[in-house]
Amino acid sequence: MSEYLLEMKNITKTFPGVKALDNVQLNVRKGTVHALMGENGAGKSTLMKCLFGIYNPDGGEIFLEGKKANIHSARQAMDQGIAMVHQELHPIRFRSVMENVYLGRFPGHMGVVDHKAMYDKTKALFDDLELDVDPLALAGEQSAAILQMMEIARAVDMKAKIIILDEPTSSLSDREVEHLFKIVNRLRSQGVAFVYISHKMKEILEISDEVTIMRDGQYVGTWPVVNKETGEKLTNDFIIKQMVGREMTNQFPPREGKPSAEVVLKVEHVCSPLRKSFQDVSFELHKQEILGIGGLVGAQRTEFVEALFGLRSIASGNILLNNASYTSKNPGFAKSKGLALLTEERRATGIFGILPILENTVIANQRNYAHLGILNQRKMLEEADRECKKLNVKTPSLQTLIQNLSGGNQQKVLIARWLLTNSDILILDEPTRGIDVGAKYEIYNIMLEQIAQGRSIIMISSEMPELMGMSDRIMVMCEGRVTGFLNKGEYSQEKIMALATQFAAHGKDSSAA
């Protein structure tokens, strides 16, 4: 019997024009959590898709418990004890939770589904994982955290020997992460192996036993988190150095200058028509200021900025833009007034995957390239090229489809799109979610450049270091209400968390809160 439960040897995979994996290896021991790290585009997800049978590798071999495995479809992978919790969760929204859990392997006889058995099994499974979810509830109505747990429950029920977690915590709150880790720890002690993909150092160091690092489709190395002989722990800096191949001294570029006293946007008592959404939001945004908005998932931050941009309706309250009354009618109107919104869900509401970078860059600004409705191709090319170069988008050409770029480069294209519109107020919703360290730094630099040019930024971020490192001021929201402001100098994770968890007491004394 081999030392490893899973061995992937010399895996190679080429996509048109890109060598995504080049002789990569991965060895996972039984009953361990194996972190797989690397910048975006390093090939982690591709490697996992090869393991899960979604891609067929061009070369290399996979061994399970010492035996060579043939995996050509998700079904085969699952039959051999491999389960994957995907980064982007895709529940069947209009079906029940239990049907999602048993998708593809419904219990029953002769093609007839046994609903009672399915309910009971799901219930037992959820009780075991301490999940309080009705198996009959619609999957589309569940939070990201519950969907995540649902997927894990599925893997547990399949008696998976290896569970791949691809960025499992990107949309979870701290409390939910804790619950997830509790479950991971329990399964690990039962002998289940995990492959854990994440960008969050703290989590990696907390949960994993070993770390494999990849860079640009190549294997860099594998290290135990705690060195058995010396008892030394891996450090943040070491991992980052291996990932980017260079030393990273500063996570955030230095901020020069201060916000001016001039108020560009004044929001007063803005309320959503929905009772559970944002209520009574008031703040001022100064020229050349980065206003960070912090809070947990469900704090209605995204909903609020979407309303500001005219994507959602506002029931009451005043908004003054450059001292003139502003009503958000629709995004086109907001755009004409100098607002720009970089949305949270890059794939769903950001990129046009099947269009080239050029079209993706100019889409919000096409009117300026048109004369009598006919687009000036040359001008578009020039400007898109200029912006993309300035933002250091790594691509062979502007005709490359945006879906072939890494997340960080996609995000830079989207920022270029809004910079072309010459907007004065940039609203960035999770601008660095799911992108790698190097690209993050570049995006921070772009933000500071814009500030220097006299623009203002509203930035929603769930990453505390980013929020504290970049903001001039932080507004914290909880359940749709603004629970407080913090000025530069008084930031601390504890203070932000305290404000972010200032839940209104439900019931009689809700007015007191």
Added chain:
Amino acid sequence: MAENKSKRLFTIAGLVILALGIVLYFAKAPLGLNRKIYDLPIFLIIIGVCFALKGFMAKPVVNELNKVSFGEFLTNNAILLAMLVLVVVICILQPRFMQIRVALDILTQSSTKLIMALGICFTLLIAGTDLSAGRMVGLAAVVSASMMQTATYANRFFPDLPQVQVWLPIVIAIVACMIFGALNGFLVAKYDMHPFIATLAVQVIIYGACSLYFDMPPNNSQPIGGIRADFAQLGQMRLFSGAFKGFPGISILIPIAIVICIVIWFILNKTVFGKNVYAIGGNREAAVVAGINVFRNIMGIFILASCLYGIAGVLEAARTAGATNNYGNGYELDAIAACVVGGVSLNGGIGKVGGIIMGVLIFTIIQYGLQFINVSPMWQQVIKGVIIAVAVAIDLTKYRRK
């Protein structure tokens, strides 16, 4: 509390309607209302019983979120309510509408449409469509009718064909449809073709093939007639006719449609195949990742659907005791419209048999009712179009939450 209130409301309303029906039933002859309200009391009794049962059987509402406000109730049932209003107007304008005979006519007319709609709903559930459905009806009608002519008929399609068993041509006709259904499925599943294009191509192929068959000598594109009585019975037989005075009998098409409804309901809700259909329609990626064999399921969907069109085609041939290659032309659009009005989402993953039955009935009732009060066929078209647009617009507001 709230749930008890709505339960009680339904039960009480049902009992009141029931009582009213019974009173009217015995009072109509003495009061001389026979020619004024016709069979209204019987309808009231049926509606009353349904209401009372609904109130009685309603599941208690578990949480606050499921509580439905009056406004939501109106949106959820808008098209149904509009139809009720129309029915009441027609009844006032033309009291003869309130007859059991009329109701049975409507159900009979709905039957084949319903079978088609149930077939097409599978293709809609995977966010597809099936444009070949109508032509498959024509194919099945021509194929089955061509082998079901009486021995003495002058213009026989196959002059030397012996009198075969009834089931044989039916099976041949349905299998012919299923072969084309498999072609649909293959194009969609194997080449990832959009069902709109795949089935459009197959639609044209079927019509051509069916016309070639229809044009074979000695028939040379003559309408097929002289259908054997035993075959025609399949579409024309009336059960329990004359069971009591003036009872026209229940068309055999109605029980056939009911059985097919039950079978399809079972497939959609109780079988792995049905669950897979919803899964593929709801989120194809997730289905693939969950290890569902999408190819096989899509093939199954199109073959099953074409089987239902085949049944509908055979029944059409039997009902009209004849066939031409133009049978079924455009039926697919009516079926799609009925599905959509019945709440099937064109984006896939949403749709129930109950809704489809409602959709088909609404269309037939409105069409029949408008004919009944002599609305011109041109206006009927306009009204039909408006219903489709309004119904879908209202339906979509349910899913739009902003």
